[in-house]
Amino acid sequence: MSQRTEQQASAGCRLVRLAETDRSGVTIFHGGKALDALAGDTLLTALLCNGVALRRNEFDGGLRSGFCNMGACQDCWVLLEDGSRIRACTTEVWDGMRVRAPDANE
């Protein structure tokens, strides 16, 4: 479907960890690629700390990486590999969580 490169999808913004880094690690998968995260991260935090954008807007095609971070703006719904959709800013990661990359074939 999309010819956009993985590189573009990876050019999302980067959250920077300042504190609370002593938590246990978990591994999540984004487009099949393993990413490190910490227990208690929201999916938004985990992906953005890895420099990965969350999704593309369906209409302008732009990358999106959340906005309100509190479950109000609905701009961070992402697709899991099992087809279900979750809101990244209000869902905590679990070990082995598998997320589709924004430009993956649907």
Place this chain on the structure above:
Amino acid sequence: MNDDTPRVLIVGAGPAGTRAAEALVAHGVAPIVVDEGARSGGQIYRRPPAGFTRPAAALYGFEARKAQAVHATLDGLRERIDYRPNTLIWNIEGGVAQALGPDGIERIRFDALILATGAMDRVIPFPGWTLPGVFTMGGSQVALKAQGCAIGDPVVFMGTGPLLYLVAYQYVHAGARVAAVLDTSHLSQAIPVFPGLLWGGRTFAKGLWYMTWLRAAGIPVRGGITPVAAEGQSALEAVRYRDRRGREHRIACTGLGIGYSVKSEVQLAELAGCEMAFDPLAQQWLPQADVDGRAIEGSVYLAGDGAGVAGADAAEVRGRLAALALLADKDIATDRASQARLRAKLRRIMRFRNALERALPVPFHLARTLPDETVICRCEAITAGDIREGRALAPAEMNRAKAFTRVGMGRCQGRVCGPAAAQILAAARGCAVEDVGRLRGQAPVKPLSIRAGAEAAVEDRSRAASI
């Protein structure tokens, strides 16, 4: 509880919902408390997930004791109330709240309802605001408070309102690089003009304190600015603004927090049947209630920022007042003296709030003059030009603009873009913003999983439509 004890549903477990629950329990009424959050405290006193270790002072600063007290109150009530975290009320219809929680959809019947739905950032779009790296001010704060993260490196904060300096202070304090604080108003000029601000006493002093602290820490703080654009290829790289003299500046950053104070979350109040009226100060349609939060006597009560923004201290007072009003309406004896004290306290806070809103006006005019190509509705990618033109059908009213252009029709149902879209439409029609009306609240107030909805369906073929 005996049988005629009213069945009370409280929506929201922030400071207002918590204090309402506390007051009800003190009078022998055990409410159901439904909250979208995983942990109580609301947005203002949001608690990090399990395993986080920073002390309250690091998370809440001056407000640490208040935050801890609110948390402890709800924790202490948990054995006596029916507390349901991680649960969204997505519709209210005929004395039943439809909830979506971890176990799917549930219908919660109630005799009376206290809505403490809180607020979210008020946003004025500008070119580039949908780029990854641009967050709301509240969202920036959540990243830090609940996740220990900064939204970028370096970060710029831009907008106006009490959160601007607080969040910037918290970021610097936590070790983030803050490249600038850009204020569309002039906080330091506001003091002599608005003596009402002095009613706020400590609160206002804190605002000035944060600003002074930031300056002393060497953070550029600019007042009277105008946002121009957020820039970047596929994510934020810089923000451009004009200073008060009209000169343009560009600051490189990978995180930008924006916001113009906060606005009430009113969707459930509207679905519950509250009368809505335009508030000229907030430039928002708000559910109407009396001083105690009584919206529909005997059934619907409003508390906290969801009923008009007044801040966390007011929310605690309003939570108690709403509970007392409800109890009185249900013929349960309450202490009139404490009610009078709460009302007096609320009056003092409101005097300050009103002065603050006037001193730090939301620059809605920025929305009215946005370039046509600026995306306003970030869900549906609808631009300012689309709204103005309305597909050549010249909508005179917000719901028509929505019908014609799809503005506010996406996943967020207009809660983010609605206020700015109304300003743009009003300017295009040459009328006052209240004359273009408001986007009507519609269920579900947030996206509802079809699978969950289907699993909860009650089979009843008797009312099937014949098409």
Place this chain on the structure above:
Amino acid sequence: MSESRTDVVIVGGGLVGCAAALHLRSRGASVAVVEKNQLGAAASGVNFGGVRRNGRKLAELPIAARALAIWKRLPELVGSDCEYEITGNIKVARTDEHMDQIAAHAEAQAEYGVEVEMLGRNTLRDRYPWLGESALGAAYCATDGQANPRLVGPAFARAARAAGAMMVEHDGAQRVERDGSGFVVETESGRTLRGDTLINSSGAWGGRLAAQFGEPVEIWPMEPQMIVTEPAPYFMVPVLAVVGGDVYARQIPRGNVIFGGRSGTADLDVGFGKVHAEESLTTLARTIEIIPRIADLAVIRFWSGVEGCTEDHLPVLCPSRTTPGLVHAFGFSGHGFCLGPASGAVAAELALDGRSETPIEGFDIGRFDSP
């Protein structure tokens, strides 16, 4: 207050009334439209948006054919295609009995020139792999389609106004009376509109107006409960309807799936649709049986509107039997969107000529008289 005199006064500014106004102007007649709320809103603005002949009652097929021709000319008529697209329509059967039913109907429709292709289970699954197991077969009509109902009525209203029709909005007809050889309409704001002829296109409220002229028609208000999902990759081209009516669905190229099937009960005095979320939950359950993949999507909005149904689910579109110069065009029973543009044209012809070339035998108001 203002007074006007036009050849025709139209009470009810929905799609039918606005289309009639445009048609009257194209014939050179002067016309005023009175609408109590917004032009082109109400049932015209909140319906499902199907434009089809597949599965349609035979009596409606001739006027539907005329409607189709008008739909294709929307850009030149009203300046916008209103997102009208010919996407095809599948009427899906879940039982052998329903399969026989649609096959028989397809044969009858062929006599009206409607080409319908019968699809067996395997063909159906090959063409539409997203259909659920319960779909046994379908009748497919390639010439059907869909449009955006929020745009069509307002586009006709704008075109009628641009063509010189007087369009009165937010000012309902309060008193409608015969006056000498014509009619006089007084509005809520005190406006007086006089006309030689009167078109009653007041939708679900048309029965009340007809009753004033001694020809009552019972109208059952209904509130279709509509649902729209978040956008999803475009997979579903044709409009889908299930025999029995408990699921109908379409997807727009933007990705949203719009569907419905259940109806609430309406109150004509309230005048707007009320969402009954419980009804819609039932529709969710029914729909994922037919289109399983939408289970992963989220609903972003429910809505409803008021429509008026007659006893036989056919419209009233005819000259009045009691009152010369009065034309009825109401009670479209949920079929008014597709038929709207042509019904307006027919109503205009009835008002000017007393007759129309389009066969409308099944829509006479006299059919409800007790024998």
